[in-house]
Amino acid sequence: MAHIQLEPGQPGILGLFRFRPETAKPLAELADVLLRGPSTLSRGERELIATVVSRGNDCSFCASAHGAVASAQLAGGAALVEAAAQDIDQAPISDKLKALLRIASLVREDGRAADEAAVLAAKTAGATDLEIHDTVLIAAAFCMFNRYVDGLATFAPSDPASYANQARNIVDHGYLAVSRG
Template identity: 60%
Template sequence: MAHIDLGLDEYEHPGITGLLIYRPETAKPLNELADALLRGPSSLSPGERELIAAYVSGLNECKFCAASHSAFAAAQLPGGMHLVDQVRHDPQSAPVTDKMRALLAIAAAVQQDGRKVTTQLVDAARTEGATDVEIHDTVLIAAAFCMYNRYVDGLGTLAPNEPQLYEEAAERIMANGYRR
């Protein structure tokens, strides 16, 4: 049960979903930011961007966001959940491109402390073909998901254990995006 009364059935609206319904005036910009970062125009695919969100959420141990964005990434990447699990467990040995591996290293640095993003990490990403926009977006996705994770966990929202709930949400996100 959430730390505050959301006035709804948390089993029907778990995690951030219930929080967004509770405060629609803050939901709008939060959804717009997620949509721009994860679904908007980019040279990184939506699946790759969801993978960054899932990875950071896993590092933050945010069960709801890690599970949901893992499902969203898996639904959009050829390697599916097996790939996502590999990345979340050990991005250095996961079968992703060297560019994605370098971007995940930047995301991990942001998750720890934005000041841990070093010139060496940025140069390594550039060496692997990352553009400045991709580096920018990786930092912003990682920073935003630290905020989203703390929002969800800070209010103690429900994180269901049933994978099919996250898979169903992935279908909705792929069809409609994050804007409600």
Template identity: 65%
Template sequence: MPHITLNTDEPGIRGLLRFRPETAGPLNDLAEVLLRGESTLSRGERELIATYVSGLNECRFCTSSHAAFAAAQLSEGMALVEQVRADPDGAPVSAKLKALLGIAAAVQQGGRQVGDHHIAAARAEGATDVEIHDTVLIAAAFCMFNRYVDGLATFAPEDPADYATAADRVIAYGYTTTSPVAEPRG
């Protein structure tokens, strides 16, 4: 049960965004730019970074949501998402993405945990300044989102189908656009 009385029974961040719509806009705008905006990293790769950090933070709602969003946008689907979550170094992803996941994991521990060796490893695999920047910001933003969701004890559905439905919405309409049935973003 959430620590505060929400004006909806929607799970996770969706309920919090409904509760305080004036903060929802900037948060959704940030997610839209980071996860769906122009980038040399695919949308699936960026969602994978968000999933990985959310998993490290043990945020069930965000991990499940963004795992579904990543899986729906990666040809290898949920199997790859689960491999990355379990063993990013052994997962069948590019060396560049592995290096970026290393940066994301360091950010999750604390911004000052990102060392020159993390950046050098990413650059050695061809990561650009923008890709490094966006990885750090995705990781930092998801630490905030995870703490927001869990700090207010929001509800996280058990059924993976709930997250798959949300993935369809996000892929079709994004984080900032209202779908034709006026469903909130999550």
């Protein structure tokens, strides 16, 4: 049961977006730029970063929602997303993405933990300054989103199909459309 009165049937951040539309717009814009805007990282790769951070923060709604969006956009689907969330080093992903996921995981723990060695490893694996910047910002933003969703005890569906349906809508229309309902 959410800590505040939210519209029934609206899980996670969707209920919070309906509750306070004036904050929903800039939050959805941020998510849209970070996860869907122009980038040399694919949309699926950026969603995977959000998923790994959310999983590390034990945010069921965000991990499930963004995991579904990543699964819909990555060739390896749900199996690849699960492999990366379980063990970055053993996941069937590029060395560059592994290095970026390690940076995101460090940022999730403490922003200062993303040290020169982690950044050098990412650069050595081919990551650009922009990719490193965006990885850090995605990780930081998802720490905020995770705490927003969990701090207000929002509802997280247990049925994976509900996330898959929403994922298709996000893939097709983006986060701004979802924030407007």
